[in-house]
Amino acid sequence: xxxxxxxxxxxxxxxxxxxxxxxxxxxxxxxxxxxxxxxxxxxxxxxxxxxxxxxxxxxxxxxxxxxxxxxxxxxxxxxxxxxxxxxxxxxxxxxxxxxxxxxxxxxxxxxxxxxxxxxxxxxxxxxxxxxxxxxxxxxxxxxxxxxxxxxxxxxxxxxxxxxxxxxxxxxxxxxxxxxxxxxxxxxxxxxxxxxxxxxxxxxxxxxxxxxxxxxxxxxxxxxxxxxxxxxxxxxxxxxxxxxxxxxxxxxxxxxxxxxxxxxxxxxxxxxxxxxxxxxxxxxxxxxxxxxxxxxxxxxxxxxxxxxxxxxxxxxxxxxxxxxxxxxxxxxxxxxxxxxxxxxxxxxxxxxxxxxxxxxxxxxxxxxxxxxxxxxxxxxxxxxxxxxxxxxxxxxxxxxxxxxxxxxxxxxxxxxxxxxxxxxxxxxxxxxxxxxxxxxxxxxxxxxxxxxxxxxxxxxxxxxxxxxxxxxxxxxxxxxxxxxxxxxxxxxx
Numbered sequence: 001x002x003x004x005x006x007x008x009x010x011x012x013x014x015x016x017x018x019x020x021x022x023x024x025x026x027x028x029x030x031x032x033x034x035x036x037x038x039x040x041x042x043x044x045x046x047x048x049x050x051x052x053x054x055x056x057x058x059x060x061x062x063x064x065x066x067x068x069x070x071x072x073x074x075x076x077x078x079x080x081x082x083x084x085x086x087x088x089x090x091x092x093x094x095x096x097x098x099x100x101x102x103x104x105x106x107x108x109x110x111x112x113x114x115x116x117x118x119x120x121x122x123x124x125x126x127x128x129x130x131x132x133x134x135x136x137x138x139x140x141x142x143x144x145x146x147x148x149x150x151x152x153x154x155x156x157x158x159x160x161x162x163x164x165x166x167x168x169x170x171x172x173x174x175x176x177x178x179x180x181x182x183x184x185x186x187x188x189x190x191x192x193x194x195x196x197x198x199x200x201x202x203x204x205x206x207x208x209x210x211x212x213x214x215x216x217x218x219x220x221x222x223x224x225x226x227x228x229x230x231x232x233x234x235x236x237x238x239x240x241x242x243x244x245x246x247x248x249x250x251x252x253x254x255x256x257x258x259x260x261x262x263x264x265x266x267x268x269x270x271x272x273x274x275x276x277x278x279x280x281x282x283x284x285x286x287x288x289x290x291x292x293x294x295x296x297x298x299x300x301x302x303x304x305x306x307x308x309x310x311x312x313x314x315x316x317x318x319x320x321x322x323x324x325x326x327x328x329x330x331x332x333x334x335x336x337x338x339x340x341x342x343x344x345x346x347x348x349x350x351x352x353x354x355x356x357x358x359x360x361x362x363x364x365x366x367x368x369x370x371x372x373x374x375x376x377x378x379x380x381x382x383x384x385x386x387x388x389x390x391x392x393x394x395x396x397x398x399x400x401x402x403x404x405x406x407x408x409x410x411x412x413x414x415x416x417x418x419x420x421x422x423x424x425x426x427x428x429x430x431x432x433x434x435x436x437x438x439x440x441x442x443x444x445x446x447x448x449x450x451x452x453x454x455x456x457x458x459x460x461x462x463x464x465x466x467x468x469x470x471x472x473x474x475x476x477x478x479x480x481x482x483x484x485x486x487x488x489x490x491x492x
Contacts, residue, residue: 032069033121037165085257095125236263
C-alpha cells in the first residue's frame with residue numbers, strides 16, 4: 001500500500017456496508033472505471049466535518065483520486081443498486097446507470113450515510129449509455145442540493161465534484177465530471193417496485209425489513225409494520241412536497257425512482273425554481289404535457305405513493321382484497337393531510353397564527369392576484385413583510401388593496417404582535433433562492449472560463465437564505481425578460 005492509500009484510510013472513513021447483504025438481485029458489485037486525469041473542482045469542507053471526515057491531510061491530487069474513484073478506501077464496498085420506476089407514467093426496469101455507492105459511512109454520531117459517485121462509468125444498468133456525467137449538470141446538482149439544505153428542506157447533499165480529464169459526448173463534447181452525493185440512503189419507491197417484480201416474496205420482505213431497520217426502527221413495535229411504513233413515508237413525502245411548494249421549487253422529474261423512502265429530495269436534473277408565480281409552470285424540456293408542473297406535484301406525490309402501496313400489499317395483509325382495502329383507505333387520506341399541511345405552511349408565509357375559516361380564501365385570493373399580475377413568487381412574500389408597499393406601483397392595484405386590508409385585519413384578530421408575525425414570515429419566506437439565471441451565469445463561468453468565483457459566492461449566500469444582508473441583493477432580482485423562457489435538461 002502506497003502513501004496515498006494510507007492517507008485515505010486515515011481521514012475518518014467508517015464504513016459499515018449493509019445494503020449488499022440483501023439478495024444479490026438487488027445490486028451489483030463493481031468498481032468505478034478509472035478516469036484519465038482527475039482534478040478536484042469543489043469540495044464541501046463544512047459538510048465533510050459534519051461527516052467526521054478530515055481531508056486536510058490530503059493534497060489536491062489525492063483528493064481528486066479519492067473523488068474520482070481512482071483510489072478507493074480500504075473498507076469500501078462499491079455497488080450499483082437495481083431499481084425500477086414509472087417514468088412519466090410508463091414502467092421500466094432501471095438501476096444505477098451512472099452511479100456507484102462507495103459504501104455506507106457512519107458519522108461520529110453513528111448516523112449512516114450512503115457515499116455515492118455520480119458519473120463514475122458504466123454499470124450493468126447503463127442500458128447502452130456511457131455511464132458518465134458532464135461538468136455543468138454535476139455542478140448544478142451541487143449548487144441546488146446545497147441550496148435546498150440551506151432552505152431547511154430534506155435533501156441529498158453534495159460533497160465534491162471532480163473533472164475527469166475526459167470529454168463526454170452529448171450534443172457536443174463536454175468536460176466530464178463526477179459528483180460525490182451523500183444520502184440517508186438511496187432506497188426509492190422504485191426499489192420496492194423492482195423487488196416486487198422479482199415475484200419472490202422473500203426478496204420483497206428482505207428489502208422491507210432492511211428499510212424498517214435502517215430508517216424507521218420504531219415501527220418494529222407496530223401491529224402492522226407495512227401499513228405503518230406506508231403511513232410514515234406518506235407523511236414525510238407530504239411534508240417534503242409542501243416545502244417544495246413553499247419555496248417555489250419544481251422538481252421536474254417526479255418518477256417513482258426519484259422518490260426516496262427516507263423523505264429526502266433526490267435527483268436534481270431538470271429542476272428549477274419558479275420566478276413569476278404561475279401554478280402551471282414547467283421547466284423540463286421533456287415534460288411536454290406538464291405532468292410534473294408546479295401545481296401537479298402534490299397529486300403526483302399521491303400517485304407515486306399509490307405505486308408504493310401496491311408493492312406492500314403482500315405484507316399488509318395475506319388477503320389481497322383486504323390489503324387493497326386497507327392501503328386504499330390510507331392513500332385516500334392524502335388530500336386531507338396535504339391540505340392541512342399546505343394551509344399551515346401558507347399561514348406561516350403570511351404571518352398568521354391560529355386557524356380561521358376564511359384563511360383558505362384569503363390565501364387563494366392572493367395567489368390568484370399574483371398569477372394574474374405575474375408577480376415574483378419569492379419577492380412578493382418578502383415585500384408583504386418588510387416593504388413600504390405605498391412606494392411600489394404594483395401594489396396600488398384595487399384588488400390587492402382590498403386583499404391587503406383583509407389580511408391586516410386577520411393579523412390583528414390573531415392577537416399576536418406585529419413583530420411575532422414578521423418573524424414567522426421571515427422564517428418561512430427565503431430572501432433568496434437559486435434563481436435559474438443566476439445558476440446559469442455561475443455554471444457558464446465555471447464550465448467555459450474555468451472560473452468558480454461566482455459559484456463560491458453564490459453558495460456562500462445560499463447557506464443563509466432567510467437572513468437579510470447586503471451580500472444577497474445581487475441575487476434577489478427577477479430574471480431579465482430574455483431569460484424568462486427557461487428550459488432545463490436532465491443532463492444524460
